[in-house]
Amino acid sequence: MNKIAFIGAGNMARAIIIGLVNSGVAAQNIMVANPSEGKRLQLEQEFGVLQTSDNLKASEFANVIVLCVKPHFIEDVCSQISQAIDITGKLFISVAAGTTVAQIQAALTKESATELAPVVRVMPNTPSQLGLGMSGLYPSKEVTAEQKESADTLMTAVGKVIWLETEAKINDVIAVAGSAPAYYFLFMEAMEKHAITLGFSAEESRMLVQQTAFGSAQMVVQNSDLEISTLRGNVTSKGGTTHAAIEKFKEQGIDEMVKNSMNAAIARAEEMAK
Ligand SMILES: NC(=O)C1=CN([C@@H]2O[C@H](COP(=O)(O)OP(=O)(O)OC[C@H]3O[C@@H](n4cnc5c(N)ncnc54)[C@H](O)[C@@H]3O)[C@@H](O)[C@H]2O)C=CC1
Ligand SMILES: O=C(O)[C@@H]1CCC=N1
Known part of the structure; x- marks a missing residue:
């Protein structure tokens, strides 16, 4: 033992x-x-x-x-x-x-x-x-x-x-997993803030955001045979509301933003090791 x-x-x-x-x-x-x-x-x-x-x-x-x-x-x-x-x-x-x-x-x-x-x-x-x-x-x-x-x-x-x-892969794990809970929290914070400005109470905003994040994560975990993009596609009706939101995220460079932010974590880890 x-x-x-x-x-x-x-x-x-x-x-x-x-x-x-x-x-x-x-x-x-x-x-x-x-x-x-x-x-x-x-x-x-x-x-x-x-x-x-x-x-x-x-x-x-x-x-x-x-x-x-x-x-x-x-x-x-x-x-x-x-x-x-x-x-x-x-x-x-x-x-x-x-x-x-x-x-x-x-x-x-x-x-x-x-x-x-x-x-x-x-x-x-x-x-x-x-x-x-x-x-x-x-x-x-x-x-x-x-x-x-x-x-x-x-x-x-x-x-x-x-x-x-x-x-060296340890630094990549930092970017993908070690630091990553904070990325999801940041995203949830931003959604919660805007839910409040839309008129939901603080309690309602928290519940709306956390239950949606929890349910979405569970869907990913419980559908390991499906690509995450398929799950996204299932929510996204052509010409519908989700499509409008997703296009706005893409237009504002979400892939680039995520890549650059993850690379910043790696660069910081490398700098700390000097
Ligand atoms: N917080 C996170 O999400 C993650 C943290 N890490 C790593 O975990 C390590 C700790 O981070 P946190 O727990 O977030 O920091 P923290 O600041 O919450 O905890 C560090 C603790 O060490 C104590 N401490 C300071 N000097 C000490 C000494 N000489 N002897 C014994 N204890 C001492 C402090 O009083 C404090 O309670 C860091 O090296 C960080 O890189 C790794 C992965 C994730
Ligand atoms: O922010 C940090 O430096 C530590 C390592 C990964 C998560 N927290």
Whole structure:
């Protein structure tokens, strides 16, 4: 049975922890470390996970250490852990955008050490908290088959996973899945705002938008044999209202806008890794 430490108790750690506990992982096998107490105490109260302010205590407790701090803290956190405790046999999983395996391994390597630590980079997304996450995983070559299985089991508990052939694909997963919940939220926010200006109450606007988004996503999921464009076509009567709206989206360059925005996420991830 793996013991899992989360270093950092923010949005992404919370999403994965909720998904894990709901999937049946024993809360006593999870310890979360965060310097300030608010978020970790909340996780303890809600889910019974162990918590500490001490990254080293959590790292000693676990054989799988999930790094869930902001990218600019990853290297400091890794050095702190590797300088203070014996990390032999421990698997490191990093969810950080724009922080490479090489950077993480360098920070995990003591001057005297010759071996590199096993690291799996994971790019998850926040729907993990509902068990509906989508993650891309990339293992360093030091990761054993058993550790790969552990990482797969961990992320499968909170959603679907794909394993990536190259580390560069992690940045593509950021654009398509990691950052993408925010794109859908942005679109829903825009629709909700306009529904309100059309005279619906805030509650009605929210319900109209969320139920339509939910139903549409379910239609995509439950009709995997159909192209998404076919589902769109089924709504779009020739010369009708949907056609008018879709033509307006196209006229304003929706494909270009989506492509450029996704590429901006990739470019930012590449820039962060420098
Ligand atoms: N939020 C998202 O949708 C996604 C985030 N990520 C990655 O997850 C990582 C965390 O992002 P969020 O959870 O959104 O950030 P966040 O700011 O919500 O959480 C980070 C947590 O780390 C804690 N922290 C700061 N310094 C620390 C230290 N030295 N030791 C232990 N804990 C420390 C903070 O107090 C905070 O609670 C980032 O690297 C990000 O790239 C990846 C995929 C999706
Ligand atoms: O915005 C970010 O940098 C992180 C990575 C993917 C989602 N959130």
